[in-house]
Amino acid sequence: MISGNTCKKCGRNLPTNYKYKKCESCRNKRIETAKKVVFGTITVLGTVGSIAVTIFSGGKNKK
Ligand SMILES: [Zn+2]
Numbered sequence: 001m002i003s004g005n006t007c008k009k010c011g012r013n014l015p016t017n018y019k020y021k022k023c024e025s026c027r028n029k030r031i032e033t034a035k036k037v038v039f040g041t042i043t044v045l046g047t048v049g050s051i052a053v054t055i056f057s058g059g060k061n062k063k
Contacts, residue, residue, distance in 0.1 A: 007023035
């Protein structure tokens with residue numbers, strides 16, 4: 001029986017009723033990458049934000 005479902009990324013055979021076009025391992029990699037991007041963005045924004053707050057409050061407290 002040919003399911004016709006293969007991972008779009010690595011070509012691995014997928015279960016017949018699999019609802020994704022990529023296998024679990026490729027999807028996990030994608031999720032990991034997305035997580036890293038999101039986490040990196042948050043880290044950068046947080047760093048920039050805290051620096052901005054430090055500068056801002058420092059300037060405010062300056063006499
Ligand atoms: Zn795959």
